[in-house]
Amino acid sequence: MQHKYRLNVSILLMSSLLIQNINAREKITENVNELLKNLVIDKGGTQRNVRTIWGISQNTKIERGEIKIVEYGSSVNATVTEGGKQVVMGGATAMNTKVEGGKQFVLGSSDFQSKKSSAYHAIISGKDGVFGQQNVYDGGESWYTKIMKGGEQNVYKVVQTKKGGTTSNTEVSENGRQRILAGGEAKNVTLKDDAVQIVYRGGVVDNLTISDSANSWVYVGATLTGKTIVNNSGHLHLYAGDPTSHITREDIIVTGQPSISLFSVGPWSDESNSQINIENLSGNGTVSVSSVGYNHHHLHLYVKSLSGSLHFQFNLSNMGGRSDYLLIDNGTGNHKISVTDSGTEIANFFLQKNHVVTGLNLITDKSRKAKFTLVNRSGQNTNAFDGGTYMYGLYSRESVKNGKNEKIWYLGANIPKTHRIRSRRYAGQHDFDTSVLSSESSQVSDVLTSLFLEDRVAEPKSRRRPPRHVRQHEPDISVLSSESPQVSDVLTTPSLQDQTTEPKPRRRAPRHVSQHELDIPVLNSESSQVTDPSTAPSLEDQNTQLKSRKRFPRHLSQYQPNSLEFDLEEPQASDFLTTPSTDAVLSLAVAPELVFNNELQSLRAGRGVLEKNRENTALWTYTIKNKEQIATGHTHFKLDQAGIMLGTDWVTQLLYGKLYIGGFGSYDQARINHARRGVSGMNTYSFGTYATYLNEYGWYLDSIVKYNRYQNHLKAVSTSGLAIQGDYNQWAIGTSLEGGYRFQTGQSTWVRPYSQFTWLQVKDKEIQLSNGMIGDISSSTSLRSEVGLSIRHAFNFNTNVSSLIGYVTAAWLREYIDNNHTMINKRHKFITDLSDNAGKLAIGLNSFVSKNLTFYTEAQYLKGHKMTQSLQGILGIRYSF
Known part of the structure; x- marks a missing residue:
């Protein structure tokens, strides 16, 4: 009787175990069927070449359109090429798998044995520009994986109630990449060559070594435990802000069977402070802090x-x-x-x-x-x-x-x-x-x-x-x-x-x-x-x-x-x-008035010698070349200016003299060489009109009205060598009034004392540089006076046509305005003060080749306290009709 009871108990236990095993298999089968129901839709078509391996398979080649599911069993030396997929699940094991442009998924565990699905010694690489992938998630494990050229490993978690994927002793080399997503964990990772690792929020890396030119990008919310070693040219990037990512769902469909879905990264929003914790950080590489472009932190x-x-x-x-x-x-x-x-x-x-x-x-x-x-x-x-x-x-x-x-x-x-x-x-x-x-x-x-x-x-x-x-x-x-x-x-x-x-x-x-x-x-x-x-x-x-x-x-x-x-x-x-950018903004704030005044200085000589003109219409043109150096406060630069001007005028006979009325247009290019590196450019277009009255008793009065349009191209260099630039336009309007008296002191010699007043105003402008600096250039004004004396002498060559006039001019100039200003970054106000006294010396030569044709040239030199030196040359021609 006792043996009978023992036999019944044994039978019941065996039945119970068998029923549990069957139930477990049914449950797993249901899961697998659910996995396979919609596993992959390949461009809208159903993939039918799907095999489930329950035992042991060796040297299997999985090609485009094929899916091999390894469940409960094991796979050895499989090769997954482009378009092929290997799914390791249900506690199965894959060893020595070569992924060449294909995909390997390692997920889940055995429900009745609690054995995790795992992959050992896999080699992941790409082929023909297509990345090969190993995806480890929801309890899956990978060991000793090598991610090589064109390879990628993704470790993450989809089902929140399960443990995420885990990878250990992974080596990423060449241009391979590893991504540790939320719930994923990577242990003992080595990055070599140009490898890239990205650790997203919720990802964990335990013991990381970055060598050669490898890069690791660590987002806020990720955790680095153990030792983090950055060697040589290795780079650890600490990324503040929320990364942009999305979940992709890939369904595999097998006719008559349930489905499973394969997932990747999903979006999230980081509302907390941006913070990264590192337990042990060492090495001689680089650790940089960056921010996502759309979400600065x-x-x-x-x-x-x-x-x-x-x-x-x-x-x-x-x-x-x-x-x-x-x-x-x-x-x-x-x-x-x-x-x-x-x-x-x-x-x-x-x-x-x-x-x-x-x-x-x-x-x-x-x-x-x-x-x-x-x-x-x-x-x-x-x-x-x-x-x-x-x-x-x-x-x-x-x-x-x-x-x-x-x-x-x-x-x-x-x-x-x-x-x-x-x-x-x-x-x-x-x-x-x-x-x-x-x-x-x-x-x-x-x-x-x-x-x-x-x-x-x-x-x-x-x-x-x-x-x-x-x-x-x-x-x-x-x-x-x-x-x-x-x-x-x-x-x-x-x-x-x-x-x-x-x-x-x-x-x-x-x-x-x-x-x-x-x-x-x-x-x-x-x-x-x-x-x-x-x-x-x-x-x-x-x-x-x-x-x-x-x-x-x-x-x-x-x-x-x-x-x-x-x-x-x-x-x-x-x-x-x-900073150099501050000085560059202040320098370009004063450059327009310098260019304007240089043009006015040359305009009088550039029109030719009016005293010798016939009473008819004339056409004239000249070129200008100017070099000057400014040294005051934060405006230290050299100005190189070159341009051409074209004009015409006609004469009207009045009761006691002649009135010349004319118009002109010009184009100039200026280069501003900043003392702290960088060369800015300025293109200037101008037009204007003038009127000159010559009295028969030697008095004269000359007036000019001129409009300038500036195209400014600021270019500077920061302290560490970064390029800074900013483009903007301005305009200016100004006028000049000059009066003098011409009298003869000897045969062929004349003396002409004169005085001149020049006023101009440059339009205000707000500019923004490429480095983020904002400059508010206020409307600036210039008021300049000039008092001088010119001595002229004529050289005749015993002809009725040809003659030569040489002259020397000495003058004293003064700039009166000292309160122009520029605001930097809406906060710091700088006074750009160019008020100064300067001396001027000019020599010129006019050659009357014929009754109608005149050549002329002039050289000017200015010297002041803030304008340390200025040298200007003019070469022109005038033809009377």
Whole structure:
């Protein structure tokens, strides 16, 4: 009886297991049928060449239009060519598969054995320009996969209740690529050659090595655990913002059977802060921060352990007043920081209430052991970059948080060598670290220091004493972070105290603060005197508290590493270095009036000698060539101008003289060679009219009205060598009035004293450069006077026709207007002051070949304080009918 019961129990157990096995198989079969029902529709047609392998298959070749489903069994040495598909599912195994332009799908597991579907030692490559693919998802696994030329591996999750795909020990080489999507996990990945890896939000990479010229793109929301090593020319891109992607569904259909769908990436929207966590980051490659073009974000990068000699490339575009930020727990090594030159403002240069010049925090190093150097994008030391209107350098300071010291690395407005020498001397006397004061750009130091010294010594400007309400606080330089990095609980963020240095009021205001225009800082392009702080975040917004303190002696620099304060009485705002794009905008703001005046200077001589003309119509033309050099404030450039003018006039006999009335048109090309690299161009079209009255007693009066149309092509070079350009049009209108008296002092010799007044106005224009800078060029005016004396002598050759007249002219010129201005980035106002005195010397020769034909030439030389030199040549011809 006992044995009978045992037998019954055994039978029941076996039946139960058999039923469970059958049920499991039925369930799997249902899943497979569901998979196969709509598995692939090939261009609208049903694929019928579908085989399911339940056992073991070897050396199978899967070609175009064929689908091999490996379920419960295994596949060895299969080859999947273009258009073919291998599906490994139900706990099956594929070994040594070669994918050559085809696709392999590894997904799911065995429901009754919990055995995951897996692929070992697969080689993925493309063929004839078609990428081969390995897709691992929803519990599938791949081991020791090699992604080669034209190959691609995608690891992700479709069903949220399941575990995503996992790949281990993958090697990506040549131009192969690996994509880790949401739910996917890659372990021990090696990127070689020109390989590319993309880690999307929700993807995980554990231990990553980037070598050669490989690139890894890591989106916000991705996780890098273990060691991340960037070697040689390898590049780790940290991508802020939401990537554009979409789910593609591919259905395979087999007649009479259910279907399964194969998926790829789907879209999402990242509403949270852009943040990437890296557990261990090392190597000597490049780590760059970028932003998706349609969805700009800044990034917070938290690194638990940093080592090696990496090159960090930051993004500091002014988006919401924020910037990228790097937070380090434990750091070592010497690293490089590069920031792309930008024409947009990276920081509010003046605070609204307490006249504080701000900087921008970049890095918090809790260990204080990592060192950073500012370089350009090529890795060469530059110590300065363009941050909108002004140039910035990299500095560091110590900060205390929760009783522990931290080091803050920040960007501050760059100061020329002249003031830093004084600052360094004072800092050395007080045992301060003077290394942070060595931020002089190797690319700009020579030219800028010389220009700065020239302007400061040769062009002193008187300063007004400001009103009391402006003199309450003296400007400091404080460091205000563009935002407080919001990091998760596992992170330790820089405190507000770290990011903000409290400005402190002083008893006396800086002398460079003016009484006028309290809403906008006005910087003279000659001596750049600040008249008022610009609109900026209020003290309440910045959580800044004012604290009084004593004022240091004037002869001492005010630099203090802990509080980051500079006395802006010395240096002033004019001491901060402007960017090449700022100088280029200011230079082109004054160039139109120079071109206009050069044309007027040549127009009188270019019309020929009216005194010798017959009483009939004449046609004249001339060419002009001009070279001049301007050196004032931020307008340092050389102007090369060449053009041609064509005109005609006719004469009317009046009671006591003759009246000549004429018209003209001209075309000029000008090249503006900027002192800080770059050559801008200007095409000028003009037309006008003139009237000249010659009195028979020797008096004359000459008037000109002229209209110019400018096509300006600004081209400059940023500090790090990036091209900057901007095209825009302007117009100008002006007039000239000249009067004089001609009398004879001897046989064939005449003397002519004269005076001339010239007025013109150039239309205002708002321009935008390719680097994001905005320049508001105000309507500018020029008023110039000229007083001179001309001596002429005629040489006769005993003929009735031919004669030669030579002359010498000496004159004194003065420009009166000194308040033209240009606004940079809607914030900084610069006075473009060309008021100056200049001397002029001209020599000319007129050759009367016949009664109707005259050749003439003239050379002029001008010398002034701001117009250091100007040389102009004219060559013309006049024919009377």
